[in-house]
Amino acid sequence: MRYFKSDNTAAVCPGILDALAQCNVGVALAYGEDRWSASLDAAFGELFETKVRVFTVASGTAANALALATLCPPWSTVLTHAEAHIERDECGAPEFFTGGAKLSLVGGAGAKMSAADLSARLDWFEPHVHGVQPRALSITQSTERGAVYTPPELRALSKIAHDRGMAVHMDGARFANAVVAQSVSPAELSWKAGVDVLSFGIIKNGGMNAEAVVYFDTARIADFEFRRKRAGQLLCKGRYAAVQLLASLEGGLWRKNAERANRLAARIAASAPQLLSVPAQTNQVFMQLGERRIAALSKEFAFYPWGPAGSGEARFVCSWDTPEEDVDALCDALKRIG
Amino acid sequence: MRYFKSDNTAAVCPGILDALAQCNVGVALAYGEDRWSASLDAAFGELFETKVRVFTVASGTAANALALATLCPPWSTVLTHAEAHIERDECGAPEFFTGGAKLSLVGGAGAKMSAADLSARLDWFEPHVHGVQPRALSITQSTERGAVYTPPELRALSKIAHDRGMAVHMDGARFANAVVAQSVSPAELSWKAGVDVLSFGIIKNGGMNAEAVVYFDTARIADFEFRRKRAGQLLCKGRYAAVQLLASLEGGLWRKNAERANRLAARIAASAPQLLSVPAQTNQVFMQLGERRIAALSKEFAFYPWGPAGSGEARFVCSWDTPEEDVDALCDALKRIG
């Protein structure tokens, strides 16, 4: 079988695996007191061209939920898209970590919310004790449907949030794919566009088991470190998380991995553009195939059907290590059955 | 400096690092659907000579807190020792994961509780809605003071717990050290002695960032998997957690690592037995040094003072990779100043 199920089924890229082996010498203080962990702020500061504070955690779910917990008291709500990972794929982690805050959902094609839709949803909330209070906006970049927010779009959303006293969180499990898709800088897609805290993912981009939470507004950090410890997310041997992130930044590895994944996805999309159900901007391709084509392709290719049963839609995801020949085969098959 | 601060400052042992590299080939389904994860139950079942269900998490704190969350509703309490890691070193993780259950503390030298003390503490609780209800007993093996519970001691404690309808959890962050210290089987120190669920640690014993939660009483698993996901502890690329555990079991690596750590600690203890503050049964040595000796040793050795400021007590921990020559040096120094 040729695999297009997800970028999280990929192996760890050599640069990161090598870094793990290289740091594996002698003693290092535990719980982030090691020298690799100590250099994270500087490394990310360079990438983002500003002063940042960076914390490692073991999963993207933890990154999102812990970040939101520092922004949102229990009696508040997070505005987010109805298809967001934090709503649909984390089994209520934000609710758990915040102590019971809500997620309030906004619609929009391509799993993207518009400024108008966000504003309309916010009109539901009143500043009294009877209802929860909006305290954070969470934006997925790139989205669960492979779309990207442009810097102007982000700025418009952030302005609405900030004008209401809300913080802006970005779920960047696939942030790298959004950066390379738009030829903009990481800064332009984050703090320069109003993002206060970013879940910077590497696991879907060649990493093993570490993600970073990047605070641009350090006043928002609040009690992050107590909450991380309490959640079992302060890893004992911190060096093995830190070096994954450092290796990912080193020489732009994060960028190269994402570029390759995006490029392969673009080839798939181009092979049958008439089947695309949403534009393919990053490393995910969604196609309206119908059940017959899905069945035919499933003999050779592993991929997920998408949406409710019988929708006829399918998703193909490329990763840093998807074999070129698998993409060739898929393109051929799509052309054949298109 | 020669390091005796903790076994969690050690590197990853070669057997485990090699296993990580070897599994790093091609695609593997995410979230524990890979073949390594699938073989955990069988591997642990063989080790423990019984049928078990095993789940991986990213830290010992998560292992303990998730296990307790499946045993303890919010209106219940966990009986544990006042010096237990879950009480003193996890920043309230059990309270977080259980939704606000209590820990009710029992005293006892060597961080060990006696059956009598446990019974006396349980007498405080009444079966009405005004007070929390005891639902779990959590025992640390080996203890935070390097002591071990013998099988008869465990059976006595477990019986008290089971007779009151409580489950028995064992925090086995240093379970391996307790097994090799007593020349008993893993089974004899766990389910045969009444343990229902065990946090089986490898991070302090040569692992990188994976621990196992081992359910002997599978009826206790309850909603563990939902809770794990919700806590950001269901790791995306599950193979890299599973292989660490498999490699640790392979050929008894866990045992060899613990034997070495215990043996080195025994040498330290033997070098100045008159200074021991508690018997040294595993890989931790506690000595009543006084401030003068502590100051003298601190020039060459890194270790933690223990207890409240000015107590004069110190802790030395050996790990799988503590250099033999560091132990030589420490023994010499202790003899000199003893």
Place this chain on the structure above:
Amino acid sequence: MRYFKSDNTAAVCPGILDALAQCNVGVALAYGEDRWSASLDAAFGELFETKVRVFTVASGTAANALALATLCPPWSTVLTHAEAHIERDECGAPEFFTGGAKLSLVGGAGAKMSAADLSARLDWFEPHVHGVQPRALSITQSTERGAVYTPPELRALSKIAHDRGMAVHMDGARFANAVVAQSVSPAELSWKAGVDVLSFGIIKNGGMNAEAVVYFDTARIADFEFRRKRAGQLLCKGRYAAVQLLASLEGGLWRKNAERANRLAARIAASAPQLLSVPAQTNQVFMQLGERRIAALSKEFAFYPWGPAGSGEARFVCSWDTPEEDVDALCDALKRIG
């Protein structure tokens, strides 16, 4: 000013106030061990023509949230209407009491959900650990827009829920108004239509500060009593809660109060039927007045504008003690400006 803001601004009706005075003699065991509390099950059993278990709490919010907490683990979700009180007016109480479960919203005019909309919303959920699991359906009867669910409508919704293993909760803060509006029995609007647990409200119907949680399916009670105590909702002097409920049932006082409130509301609706924004079935009347009429009426009448600012809609609520002459005056005014 003549008040139509809400039925919760009304005084306590004489029958209930008298009952409070009459029970105020001598000693009564605390925490629900008194004889009035002991008779609640029988009294409600008679009303509902079946065996029930009844618990008192101090507010409707507590009734709803505690009931849901017994039905919904933290990793689950409650299906409910987007305008439901539990979503919009309880500041996240269900999330708090459940330990972080979600509310998943269904639309529908009149704050009523249809079976089709419920089914469509449920299609989003999959039985795996990545997403929360639907565990309860919460229906408001009568709804936040004054509508009622008929027995067949309730049965259709309940069937969908039960077929998926979900429990059915009814928020009956205005249950009495729904019963008298339809000339059906309390049983037909509750357990006979599939309701497993009902928040039976009297505070909006002449009570002072007690509500009842009525379990028809006693297996669902679970740990209600521990949760109630832990929430500060097990009242010390239980007799003063119990007698309010008993007095409300006595001689059908609950029914008489609701009949009067509904009748007055019907008069208001009939005075300007062309202005109704939704049908007026119970004691709430919603009218599309426009800003000019709202301003004019506001000089003499106190009422709430409804919906987002500038919507032009208004709500008038009648209670057991709304003066007949206030209704006369409002009807006249509406005819004048209609």
Place this chain on the structure above:
Amino acid sequence: MRYFKSDNTAAVCPGILDALAQCNVGVALAYGEDRWSASLDAAFGELFETKVRVFTVASGTAANALALATLCPPWSTVLTHAEAHIERDECGAPEFFTGGAKLSLVGGAGAKMSAADLSARLDWFEPHVHGVQPRALSITQSTERGAVYTPPELRALSKIAHDRGMAVHMDGARFANAVVAQSVSPAELSWKAGVDVLSFGIIKNGGMNAEAVVYFDTARIADFEFRRKRAGQLLCKGRYAAVQLLASLEGGLWRKNAERANRLAARIAASAPQLLSVPAQTNQVFMQLGERRIAALSKEFAFYPWGPAGSGEARFVCSWDTPEEDVDALCDALKRIG
């Protein structure tokens, strides 16, 4: 039977019942927007001779737990006595309302903690993320064993707390009894002695179902109002809570009720001083009776045995309405069997 079980089995005193009836006229805005609620701050300000903010709740448990929730983040701990109501009799309410903070226990005779014991317990905590952080001290006045803290004792405890950045909470379910026992002003036993927030109880002192949370340090209020609403403790018809408190303050009713209860208890204590197990300073009397005397007295008197089964200790509590003749009878009986 003559009842000495608790002061919470008493009826509501006439002054409070009358006030409930008198306010029961016409419309009053809900959720504390009524004029009685609006006057609470002034009334309590006068009693305490300082500016205060006062909030009503439905139970003492809610008062304590909500106050602590505003003082204590989830990763913190409350220092309190091992016999405190918040530890033993609230089924984990503080843990629930705080989102999982701990209670850390201090011993001491008479359910009183000494400054030395508090300091020693605080020495266990270190300012790092591995352990919970002390954030509040909770003192019960009068204590669960009927003792009182003097102003100098309170000042010493508060100083220790404030010096560590902790807030001081007082559980004043029987605050009135402590005030009249010492002939000091309410101010001297609260803010003048370092108390930041007080749970002021009236339910055990003639009230029906309302308690007050009194903030002396208004900066500590934080998000109290959101938390109260979310807990179902913001009562709909707020006037019926407010008037109970106002009536209790009116003309010093709270003081008269407590004086009578204390005086009756003093008579009981004086009838058999040789049997007292702790000094009887307020309205509770603890006696070491032995099982034989307990059995004999139980034929005529209802009271609770105290402590673990077989302790032979008993508790007698007097309330505002304990019949004088019941006290006569108990005194006679105690003299007879003493």
